[in-house]
Amino acid sequence: MKTPREILLEQHQTVVPKLDGIRRKVLNRELRARRSPHPWLSRWLAVPWRELVWPYRHIWASLAMVWIVILAVNLSLRDHAPAIASKSGEPSPELILAFWRQELLLTELIEPRPSRAVAARKPALPQPRSQRRTEFLAA
Numbered sequence: 001m002k003t004p005r006e007i008l009l010e011q012h013q014t015v016v017p018k019l020d021g022i023r024r025k026v027l028n029r030e031l032r033a034r035r036s037p038h039p040w041l042s043r044w045l046a047v048p049w050r051e052l053v054w055p056y057r058h059i060w061a062s063l064a065m066v067w068i069v070i071l072a073v074n075l076s077l078r079d080h081a082p083a084i085a086s087k088s089g090e091p092s093p094e095l096i097l098a099f100w101r102q103e104l105l106l107t108e109l110i111e112p113r114p115s116r117a118v119a120a121r122k123p124a125l126p127q128p129r130s131q132r133r134t135e136f137l138a139a
């Protein structure tokens with residue numbers, strides 16, 4: 001007497017070669033897709049891509065957009081005026097005057113100015129805790 005398992009296997013014996021053919025086609029296609037001229041190079045590039053770039057692709061795209069904006073602003077603010085130079089190699093009088101004005105402005109900005117608000121305010125010295133408590137209680 002045949003077991004149910006044997007009966008099922010007999011019925012499906014005709015399909016086994018077809019299934020084996022399908023398996024071979026799929027495996028060949030997958031192996032061909034994974035083959036590259038330099039397998040170590042593809043692994044070397046794939047691991048950082050999967051672990052560093054792909055999970056954070058939105059952040060990387062945002063960062064790239066920020067750099068594009070910075071580059072665009074930098075290019076738009078670039079001074080396209082030609083430098084003023086004389087044939088003798090010495091700077092022109094206009095250039096000397098511009099440097100002199102910049103130097104005056106820089107000295108004005110660097111010089112310390114006494115401020116009335118800063119001079120009137122006394123530095124807060126640390127007080128003993130007992131004096132602080134009396135101030136809080138009095139207030």
